[in-house]
Amino acid sequence: MAARNAQLPTGERLQKVLAAVGFGSRRTAEDLISAGRVTVNGDVAILGRRVDPDNDLIEVDGAPIGVKPDLVYYMLNKPAGVVVTSKDTHDRRTIMDIVPTEPRVFSVGRLDAETEGLLLITNDGQLANRIAHPSNGVDKEYLVEVDNGAVSPGGLRRLRDGVELDDGITAPAKVSQPEPGILRITIHEGRNRQVRRMCEAVGNPVRRLVRTRIGPLADKTLQPGEWRHWTTDERNAMIEAVAATRLRGSE
Incomplete structure (x- = not known):
């Protein structure tokens, strides 16, 4: 060496x-x-x-660390109805109708069409893979409005401990209910429509779902449909977060 x-x-x-x-x-x-x-x-x-x-x-x-000069990092507050793809066969609005199309970029993970909130978009494939890969444990926080009133104590316990879904039991999650029918859920997995399926499994289907944070990144001032570049501090914080979860996973 x-x-x-x-x-x-x-x-x-x-x-x-x-x-x-x-x-x-x-x-x-x-x-x-x-x-x-x-x-x-x-x-x-x-x-x-x-x-x-x-x-x-x-x-x-x-x-x-993403030092190439052509790398870009966007933070988007995705509105409901916008699809996370470069082109939609049904002519729905896509994220590429909102953020710059040059250089070519892609989303870090996905949100379904009706889910709102924080979406990270970049052309840094290495960092994107580190953020999105479940083994790195980058957590994602959601604010959830559910049907059928307050989630029962038993339902909250199941959400926290793990819910049996058709693709296996979910990992433990952080779950609070700041008011009846409103949940704050933090997970680190990336299964398809996971939060929706978790809530439906405990008898409280999702009425509205908003992702509010990915790892250390959040921006409460960003309005639906708005985007901005990450700051240098935010990029470094994400790099450090990915490295920290990777090191914990190897212990």
Whole structure:
């Protein structure tokens, strides 16, 4: 490994690249490198390493940092009725009618047409896969309005402990009922229409479903149909969140 690192490629100094994408000052970036928390193409980096941001895979704590200049990261408050696809055969409005179409982007996971709320959109495939993959445990929070009044104590317990669905029992979830018939549910799985199926299984079908948070990212000020770029701090927070869940999963 040392021999490979000793063959320094041409390019920019690694600490400069890390500082440019928001990992603090160059001194802070140097501390990350010295601590062995930064890898380049799978090798633990050393101070003085030079990198090519267009071609090298740079990771901090196991999560790619997305340093390519053409990478974009959007946060969208998806309205009801908008479908999460690039083109719809029924001529329904899609997310691509809302966010810029260049460069070409895709959603991180999905929301069904009638579900509202936070959707992450990017062209950073590596980070998107880390966020979406169930093994990384990035949690997703939903605000749910259900039918049939308040969910019973037994129903809440089933939602928290795991509900038997046709594709298996769900993982434990965080569930609260701030008022009768209104639930706040946090899950880290990504099954199709999972929250809807969970609520239906306990006798309280969903009337309205809004995703409010993905990992550390949320924005209560973003109105339905509005989008914005992630801030550098938000991108770094997501990278750190993915790395932290990955490290916990390996313990």
